[in-house]
Amino acid sequence: MRILIVGSGGREHAIAWALSKSPQVERIYCAPGNAGIAEIAACVPIGEMQFEALAQFALQQEIDLVVVGPEAPLFGGLVDVLEEKGLKVFGPRKDAAIIEGSKVFTKELMKKYNIPTAAYETFDDYEAARAYLLKQQAPIVIKADGLAAGKGVTVAQTLEEAEQALCGIMVEKVFGEAGSKVVIEEYLSGQEMSILAFVDGETVRPMVPSQDHKPVYDGDRGPNTGGMGTYSPVPHIPQSVVDEAIETILKPAARAMVQEGRPFRGVLYAGLMISEKGEPKTIEFNCRFGDPETQVVLPRLKSDLAEILLATVEGRLHEVEIEWSDEAAVCVVLASGGYPGPYEKGKPITGLDQVEHSLVFHAGTALQDGQIVTNGGRLLGVTGVGRDITEAREIAYADIEKIRYEGKHYRTDIALKALQAMKG
The missing domain is CATH 3.40.50.20 (Rossmann fold)
Structure with a gap:
């Protein structure tokens, strides 16, 4: 092929x-x-x-x-x-990719087909949105309707912060036309989890679950990013909860898209929140492999990815058996200094040839005069694979020490949530 x-x-x-x-x-x-x-x-x-x-x-x-x-x-x-x-x-074709391309469409789809999600209201008028917002309680979530490179969601801890986010999206147009509509949503607390699935119409083949870390600094502080690291499996969330999410969220979403005349084919990504009671609710759907979730999910795939992708495209996903390894994977993202704000490009990256045990997935890098240099916000994903989260984490962080560039930034607490939850 x-x-x-x-x-x-x-x-x-x-x-x-x-x-x-x-x-x-x-x-x-x-x-x-x-x-x-x-x-x-x-x-x-x-x-x-x-x-x-x-x-x-x-x-x-x-x-x-x-x-x-x-x-x-x-x-x-x-x-x-x-x-x-x-x-x-x-x-997916354009008419199915709307499941990520419009948060308003997706919230209304979930409401129509009784797919568990947070309570919400949608607005295309700033004053109406602001008036509604000021009657709510914080924390609260503000989402730009359209694509915003993973940065169009604000989890506001105060109404003042929520009002600033709303103004940024609808008045200052920081995300352009993606902010012509907004979703104002109840804040869900609990454990986040991502489940990606190969989908061919109504056939849903889930991948192993993972957990992403969006905020830029340790302890989930600072602005949201495209993702600062991730790990798989998510050992402190029981398999019964994963199974419930697949049965009540992913499979109904695939069926709903078929019924709406927008059959989905590709990777459907469900971003979930698991409540204290163990009930999964949908935060978002994406229409593609996650980044950086893919960097921990695919290293655990034992089956032939080319065969799975081709079977999905040809409408025979139901014929393919998909196997996953029991190993754990932890991916830590190395970013440019200043990300997700302004950052400089063209800084030489050294030490990549000294990485021994991790997989290194490049993101914002370029080749300049034979030298690998920084060329984006998120630069590299260093993925350690081991018997469990502890070993995979140790492998990734040991190899990160060897990589050098000016302004090097990364979180030091990726996957600690899992280890702490299991101790607790």
Whole structure:
């Protein structure tokens, strides 16, 4: 198989790494890719939103399968464009990618099909939203309706903070048109968990669960990011709760999309909150592999990823057996100093050749005069794999010590929640 991966982040590097292990795969291309992906795939200088150029390249290279990583080209309709030209594509069409592309659509879908989620109201008028907000109690959650690169959600601890977020989204337009509508939602407390699933219409094949760390600083402090680290499994959440989430949230969501005439095919990602009583509720749905969840989920996959992706695209996911390892994986994200605010690019990264035991997935890196340099906010995902969370964590943090660049920033507490909860 000749495969084209669209994207340039840590998620795409993890997908390329997993596909490179398949005996069915003879060649991998990535558009545009990054410095790490270039070690296992041929990177081509085509941006993820250059739909016609991607289509032409795929046709010229006789690509057997296109795998679309990020949400923006999915919501923009890349799958539709490529399929019209006769290409096989893993990822939802535009009408199904709306499950991530519009939070208003998704909240209304969950309400209609009785899928557990937080109470909410939606608004397209700032004054009406503000008037409603001022009658609520904090903490409260403010969400921009559209895509905002994982940064469009504010968990406000005070009404003043909520009002600032609302103004930023709807008046100052910090997320552009993504903020023309907002969702104001009740705050859910408990343990977060992500479950990703391969979905082909009504066939849902869940992956192993993981837990992400969004805030930039230790102790879940500071602004939200695209994700500062993650781990899998989530040993302090019982399998019965995972099973309940699959039966009451993921499977009904897939059925609902079919009933709405928007059948979903690709990876459906459910971001969940597990209450103190062990009841799962939906925080969000995404229409693709998570980043950095993919960096801990795919290292635990024992089955052939290429076969799973192809079966999903061809409507025969129900025929494929998917096996997972019992090992644990912990991924710690290394970021640029200043992220998620302004940061500098072009800082040399050294020590990568000294990493011994971890998988290193590149995100915001580039090759400049033969040297790997910083080229984004989130730079690298260092994933340790071990017998349990403790060992996987030790492996990742030991290798992080060897990587050096100016302004190096990472959280030191990834997966500690799991260890503390298990002790408690």
